[in-house]
Amino acid sequence: AALAAAFQAAAVELPRLVTQDGRHALLVDGAPYLMLGAQAHNSSNYVAALPKVWAALADANANTLEIPVAWEQIEPAEGKFDFGYVDTLVQQARERNVRLVLLWFGTWKNTGPSYVPEWVKFDNARFPRMLDQQGKPIYCLSPHGTETLKADRNAFVRLMTHLKQIDGDRHTVIMVQVQNEVGTYGYARDYSPAGQKAFAGAVPAAVLKQQKSPVQGAASGTWQQVYGDYAEQYFHTWAIASYIEEIAKAGRAVYDLPMFVNNALRDPVEPLAPWRKNFASGGPTYDVIGIYKAAAPHIDVAGPDIYEPASPKVMATLDKFQRPDNALFVPEIGNSTVYPRYAFAVLGRGGIGFAPFGIDYADYSNFPLGSKATDRTMVAPFGTIFGAFRPMARQWAQWAFEGRTRGVAEGDDRAPQTIALRGWKATVSFREWQFGEAQYFKHIQDKPAGTEAPNGGVAVAQVGDNEFIVVGQHARIKFEGAGANAGKPSMYARVEEGQFDSQGRWVMERNWNGDQTDYGLNFMARPAVLRVKLGTY
Ligand code: N0T
Structure with a gap:
């Protein structure tokens, strides 16, 4: 009955803009939309x-x-x-x-x-x-x-x-x-x-x-x-x-x-x-x-x-x-x-x-x-x-x-961009292949299809101290320790590709490892959603 009453209250609550700590949300049915x-x-x-x-x-x-x-x-x-x-x-x-x-x-x-x-x-x-x-x-x-x-x-x-x-x-x-x-x-x-x-x-x-x-x-x-x-x-x-x-x-x-x-x-x-x-x-x-x-x-x-x-x-x-x-x-x-x-x-x-x-x-x-x-x-x-x-x-x-989210869009200069996170720093680069580092493949002139004009982007939500939801396309993202983790070596604890279901539960599709993580996390034309857990040693 209490739950039903809560739903009822949410349903009648008018949409409104709320502000807290200089950030804003549009509440629809009582929750940020x-x-x-x-x-x-x-x-x-x-x-x-x-x-x-x-x-x-x-x-x-x-x-x-x-x-x-x-x-x-x-x-x-x-x-x-x-x-x-x-x-x-x-x-x-x-x-x-x-x-x-x-x-x-x-x-x-x-x-x-x-x-x-x-x-x-x-x-x-x-x-x-x-x-x-x-x-x-x-x-x-x-x-x-x-x-x-x-x-x-x-x-x-x-x-x-x-x-x-x-x-x-x-x-x-x-x-x-x-x-x-x-x-x-x-x-x-x-x-x-x-x-x-x-x-x-x-x-x-x-x-x-x-x-x-x-x-x-x-x-x-x-x-x-x-x-x-x-x-x-x-x-x-x-x-x-x-x-x-x-x-x-x-x-x-x-x-x-x-x-x-x-x-x-x-x-x-x-x-x-x-x-x-x-x-x-x-x-x-x-x-x-x-x-x-x-x-x-x-x-x-x-x-x-x-x-x-x-x-x-x-x-x-x-x-x-x-x-x-x-x-x-x-x-x-x-x-x-x-x-x-x-x-x-x-x-x-x-x-x-x-x-x-x-x-x-x-x-x-x-x-x-x-x-x-x-x-x-x-x-x-x-x-x-x-x-x-x-x-x-x-x-x-x-x-x-x-205040957990950050995002970048590829600039007209195609240059890498960094994202400051709590305890971590992410670097986003563009026009990379999924395998290897560009500096080792200088003889390869080819660029990934669909990157002729800037259209890369990445958005990150820091959902825990060392945990992130990352969504992107045509971009590579790499994490390194910063702040409290500055200078510490780190590696992925786990990188899952998946999506949230209608109940808000994370549903994994596959676990990215090996080639899929050795050169950063590489998003191509199809936007993917990753749940990334990092650790230091
Ligand atoms: C917008 C739209 C529609 C760099 C234009 C933009 C819409 C209106 N006007 O399709 O008319 O209703 O809000 C005006 C852009 C001015 C030129 C900017 C050049």
């Missing part, structure tokens, strides 16, 4: 389009589908709501044992108003667009439009109310993204009278506290006084974040699901500089996460949308978005073959989720951002990795929350 996600294409949010989404999701071995719910589709005429699509979506997700992350395409979708209903799109008097410095309306809706906020918030609250009704006891839907890639391209802020007035106001105390100024500015005062050359961008960021906060707060008041925003990135490597039309002003770029935290406390996470494949940039982006006050969550990453390996880095670093974008068979390719292919060949490289993680996803999320 690893989101092996996939995002559908922008226009697949219609019942008849779903079969091509589910087919790709299955091939991806994803446990979570991210998919839009558009304002235009749930409120095509003002005050008339239609949740037919949402009902079918939730029903079909349950049948497939898949969770949902809904993307609220409202006032801003990639900064523009393409997903607002027609009755909003062209009523600029009631739903004002931003004005440029000459007073001319631009493409983007103004974050100072009080009627726009009211209308968007109203529709969103209706959506959350409906979700609570149909899913409040099941939690098929585990998170909601509020808007999509907000900000404004080409304009720093809104120069309308409402915008001008707000810009002349004082920086709110919460922003002063959470967003330090990159320049020597006043400790308080107007945006210009405090943030100097960054004032316009920071002000616009605050305006949009505050607008999002009103929507998220109202939605969570009726149904308290975790909520997040996503970001079209600014360059993470070039030195920080004032906005120069080089990214969307007002979005949750890495430099203004503090403003989002201050202005939008009902938004749990700001996540990076990664479409720039260069490994130093990807790593810099992960570094910048993983913070004690911000969980690492990659809600979008390109679906071409350069990106799957980053799953090892994101999930190894303790990310709560990772979702390639464009995982459906709708015959649309967003090349050159993503893959040219729109069929199984595009999905498979993600599917093999997710397939290795999926049976142990719950364990992995728990280990990540406990």
